[in-house]
Amino acid sequence: MIRRGVDLSHMPDDCVFCSIVAGEIPARTVHETDEVLAFLDANPLAPGHTLVIPKVHVRHVGEIDDDLTSELFAAVAELTPRIRDVVNADAANVGINDGRAAGQEVPHVHVHVIPRFEGDDGSPIHAVAGERPELTDDELDAIAADITG
Numbered sequence: 001m002i003r004r005g006v007d008l009s010h011m012p013d014d015c016v017f018c019s020i021v022a023g024e025i026p027a028r029t030v031h032e033t034d035e036v037l038a039f040l041d042a043n044p045l046a047p048g049h050t051l052v053i054p055k056v057h058v059r060h061v062g063e064i065d066d067d068l069t070s071e072l073f074a075a076v077a078e079l080t081p082r083i084r085d086v087v088n089a090d091a092a093n094v095g096i097n098d099g100r101a102a103g104q105e106v107p108h109v110h111v112h113v114i115p116r117f118e119g120d121d122g123s124p125i126h127a128v129a130g131e132r133p134e135l136t137d138d139e140l141d142a143i144a145a146d147i148t149g
Ligand code: AMP
Pocket: 016, 025, 027, 039, 040, 041, 042, 043, 044, 051, 096, 097, 103, 104, 105, 106, 107
């Protein structure tokens, strides 16, 4: 199947977001390009909670090529202030659960845009991890060096 130029023939049968891209199940689409789709989360954490996805099935952020990464983030950057305006939000959290241990339930990359309101009793991104590790300067230096490569 081809939708707006994207070959969907390799999509997995059991991915709910691929099914949305293929038009097999409904979604409240708010933005679409050849490569990217955005739709309202079906179980929103706040009014306007939106998911922005690449149309191709990619499980992890590190598997997205540079052009698609640019398109995806361009859509996030365009939509976030628009969503905030529409629902009169004061702020937004923008984030990805990348992998099951991080809370990813749908194995197809999706960027959450979650409008936030003063006094909404929510938490910042800092609250997503468990207990803070106690790392020495040497350990931090070593991690930084390893990531730098
Ligand atoms: P995550 O835990 O990051 O994988 O988040 C998956 C998100 O997808 C959840 O917020 C769900 O509410 C949302 N979701 C699951 N199925 C659908 C669907 N058919 N349409 C819209 N959102 C969905």
